[in-house]
Amino acid sequence: MTLRTLARPWIWGFVASALVWATILALSSQGGGQTVSLALSLAPYLVIVGLGQMLVITAGPGNIDVSVAPVISLAGFVAVAATAATGSVAVGVLAGIGTGLAVAAISVLAILGLSIPPIIATLAAGLIASSLTLSLADGFTAVPDEGLRQLLNLRPAGVPVLAVAVAVLTALVVALLSRTTYGRSLLAVGQSRPAAERAGIPVARVLAATYLASGALAGLAGALLAAYIAPSPDLGTRYLLDSVAVVVIGGTLISGGRAVPVGIWGSALFFILLDGLVNLVGWSTAAQNLLKGGLVLFVLFLAGGGTRRDATTSRPRRRPRPATAATAATTTGDNTHG
Amino acid sequence: MHVDNLPVGPLAAPPSGDREPTGAQPVVTARQVTRTYGRTRALTGVDLEVRAGEVLGLVGHNGAGKSTLMRVLAGLEACDEGVVTVRGQEVPRDVRPGAAEFRAVRMAYQETSLCPDLTVAENIWISSRRCLPRLRWRRAASAAVQRRLDEMFPGHGVVPRDRVEALTLARRQMVEIARASLVDRLDLLILDEPTESLGPDAARSLYDHVRTLTARGTAVLLISHRIREVLSVADRVAVMRDGAVVADKPAAGLSEDDVLVLMGAEVAAPADPGPAPAAVPAGDRPVIAELRAASGHGLHDVSVRVGAGEVVGLAGLAGQGQQEVLERLWRPVRKDTTVLGSRAYVPGDRQRSGVLPLWSVAENLIVTAMRGLARYGVRRRAEEAAAVRSWVDRLAIRGGADAGMTELSGGNQQKVIVARAFASTADLVLLDDPFRGVDVHTKTDLYSLIREEAANGRSVVWHSSENAEMAHCDRVYVLRAGRVVAELAGEEISEERIIAVSFAESTEAPQ
Structure with a gap:
């Protein structure tokens, strides 16, 4: 049982963040609770984007949304402009989500309609978004809504309100994946697209919904970030690498079919704390990125190595099992053409 | 495009009574060859001799062992027991594809062996690089394949620069046959269903070319289920059934019905x-x-x-x-x-399009029925569990509902996939x-x-x-x-x- 718990993939993100947190404590005079509280107010944005990215990656090999960064930046401007024009925060946030949906719709059209590989399709959609961002940013004067900013900074008992809200969102995604037909269909498509097709799952619809969800979540993150910080053309830049990294480190299978939403929290906290630690030590941004890239590779290496040893929870596609070998051989024998 | 209406009579040179096949030297001989895959015995003791300068027709039903025998004769696969000799020399048991002994034995596959993303000339290089110059091989390969295609299929319309993917099925088949025959020394050419996607004219000119090949002393092994075609082209016909050659007779004098009876x-x-x-x-x-x-x-x-x-x-x-x-x-x-x-589908290729490898038996079984049971897109787990229980019991799926799908044997996996289809409400x-x-x-x-x-x-x-x-x-x-x-x-x-x-x-x- 202990081994089984240790094999749970989402634990490692939390373990790693605890280690980094302890290191920060040892190195600085800052209070431990304050560090956690700060991390909890920064992590939710990354978790929102990561949840969307996780759904996309779960859809199987080749699926990735590289448009999240430009979507965040564009949605930031759109949300602030919409709030300024109407005076309503809700309209602004909805406008941000709508922006994400619109950009994702372009990706979906390209992926499903034109059969363009997702990485190219989302890259193209992202380029469209970033050119829109640049034209919007030129002479942009509106300022983020003060009320929303205060809400995002609200930390009763050191726990940010946003963190609670995003924790609820995470729980909803967990329920979505295990309790709805959409979630189960997505997991099936991610394991084997031909098998899912033959099992009667509407693969195209599932994929479309997944990319739209990722776009909407990135849009939401952009709208909130713009209020929290300020709209800028490179608001989302760091979220591309980070969103993929937190998904992978969180235990979601990069080859699809298994999603671990809770793991995103652990790895997002880890990343935020790691940023803090690296700043504390005085490393440059370049060194930070090097460290993160290395971590992702290391986790993927561990994931691959772990499955080879572990028989039951592994990814069986890679392993030639006796059953498969026997059937393959028999099929060859029977399959001779007349 | 099919050769359904080939005339039985003079296709090319008539099946020769004038040639004396027994006098010719055997090119490839199989003696008491067996081959087993798992529990399936694909070959149960085959005796076959292919002689220089003859066309040997090989017929048999699905699963009779034709493909396995061809692979053994072409040196692509080793046999379990028995002896394969090429030009009088015994081949070691641990033969591997590309072995020197089998270099003069070439095979044209029914599902062509060409790389779709490469051009015709590049494909020729892959299969015939031993016979092509190191430098300017592209030009040499183009010239060779162009010449061979002109000989075999006049008016073929293939350009060596064409990517194979862009060719029609018939042209691809032509290139495949030309590819197989392009080698400096050709003792045995194996043609597996060569006319399956060729038109009647192309088939006729192919068999004309087969005649010129055999006149030069090359042996041709023709596998086809078009029995009339085999009878009109081959000198000798071997009939396979249940992994063994059950008859080996001169084609002259055999009728289509005779062959069908021999096949069972x-x-x-x-x-x-x-x-x-x-x-x-x-x-x-x-x-x-x-x-x-x-x-x-x-x-x-x-x-x-x-x-x-x-x-x-x-x-x-x-x-x-x-x-x-x-x-x-x-x-x-x-x-x-x-x-x-509504419809449900049970795929034959369960590894590729059946099994969802990360899931348990229950999850695999219910994935199709889940949609019918759900309310507003939310699953109803109690109903699902009941359905899974009843199907696991009904089909006696070993391992039970919670076993991992990939832990099951092939037969039990297939039961799950069949149950998946029938558990749904599909009409x-x-x-x-x-x-x-x-x-x-x-x-x-x-x-x-x-x-x-x-x-x-x-x-x-x-x-x-x-x-x-x-x-x-x-x-x-x-x-x-x-x-x-x-x-x-x-x-x-x-x-x-x-x-x-x-x-x-x-x-x-x-x-």
Whole structure:
């Protein structure tokens, strides 16, 4: 049982963040609770984007949304402009989500309609978004809504309100994946697209919904970030690498079919704390990125190595099992053409 | 484009009585060769001799062992027991593809071995690089393939610069045959269903070229299920059945019926009305699915009708359009296809398109039915669990509902995938040859399941390459080259009858 718990993939993100947190404590005079509280107010944005990215990656090999960064930046401007024009925060946030949906719709059209590989399709959609961002940013004067900013900074008992809200969102995604037909269909498509097709799952619809969800979540993150910080053309830049990294480190299978939403929290906290630690030590941004890239590779290496040893929870596609070998051989024998 | 109407007589040079094959030197000899895959004995002791300068025809039904024998003769696969000799030299047992002994033995595959993304000339380089110069090989390969294609298929229309992917099926086949024959020394050329996608003219010129090859002393091994074609081209015909060569006779004097009998078919007596044209479906069942004169994508004028509660079989040799019929019924997007009601599909290739490897048996089983049970997109787990329990019990799936799907044996995995389809509320279940390589015990369980479900009013369309399975159907359509060549019902369905109509070219039903 202990081994089984240790094999749970989402634990490692939390373990790693605890280690980094302890290191920060040892190195600085800052209070431990304050560090956690700060991390909890920064992590939710990354978790929102990561949840969307996780759904996309779960859809199987080749699926990735590289448009999240430009979507965040564009949605930031759109949300602030919409709030300024109407005076309503809700309209602004909805406008941000709508922006994400619109950009994702372009990706979906390209992926499903034109059969363009997702990485190219989302890259193209992202380029469209970033050119829109640049034209919007030129002479942009509106300022983020003060009320929303205060809400995002609200930390009763050191726990940010946003963190609670995003924790609820995470729980909803967990329920979505295990309790709805959409979630189960997505997991099936991610394991084997031909098998899912033959099992009667509407693969195209599932994929479309997944990319739209990722776009909407990135849009939401952009709208909130713009209020929290300020709209800028490179608001989302760091979220591309980070969103993929937190998904992978969180235990979601990069080859699809298994999603671990809770793991995103652990790895997002880890990343935020790691940023803090690296700043504390005085490393440059370049060194930070090097460290993160290395971590992702290391986790993927561990994931691959772990499955080879572990028989039951592994990814069986890679392993030639006796059953498969026997059937393959028999099929060859029977399959001779007349 | 098929060679259905080849004249029996003078195709090229007539099958020679003038040549004396027994005097010629054997090129490749197999003696008491056996080959076993798992529990399947593909070859059970084959004796065969291919002699220089002759055309040897090899015929047999699905699973008779032809492909395995060819692979052994071409040195692609080692045999378990027995001896293979090439030009009098015994080949070591641990032979591997590309062995020096087999360099003068070449094979043209039915499903071509060409790389689709490369050009014709580049493909030639891959297979014949030993005979091409190191520098400017592209030009040499282009010239060689151009010359060979001109010899074999005048007016072929292939340019060596063309990417293989862009070629039509017929042209690809031409390139494949030319590729196989391009080598500095050719002792034996194996042609596996070479005319399957060629037109009559191309087939004729291919066989002309085969004649010039044999005149030069090359042996040709021709595998085809077009028996009339084999009889008109070959000097000698070897018939395979159940992994052994059961007959080896001069082609002259053999009739098509003789060969069919040797293969194990029951040949209709001339008084017999032949394949029954459009047998009446049992009773007055309402039609639930229908193909009306469907053509295109490998089908020619195929009409199929499925009544409610009926088990309809799709038989014939492998790859004659049965899968295309299933595909049309699975995705009825064209005007010539009508399907009333919902569908479920049982794939034959369970590793690729059946198993969801990360999930348990229960999750694999219920994934299709889940949609029907759910309310507003939210699963109802209690109902799902009940359905899973009843199916696991009904089919006695070993390991139980919580076992990982990949821990199961092939037969039990297949049970889960069949249960997945039948657990749904689908009115029409499509089976794509799902019982290949499944043990007899499991098969029997699944056959009775199919009959029970049909009795409950479900319709089943069942493609199988094992003709014996078709006895469980109410009606069977036999397909050949994308056409329905016979429709058998009730008592008419027998293995012998299906073999006879799958091969018989002379008794082909009028379209």
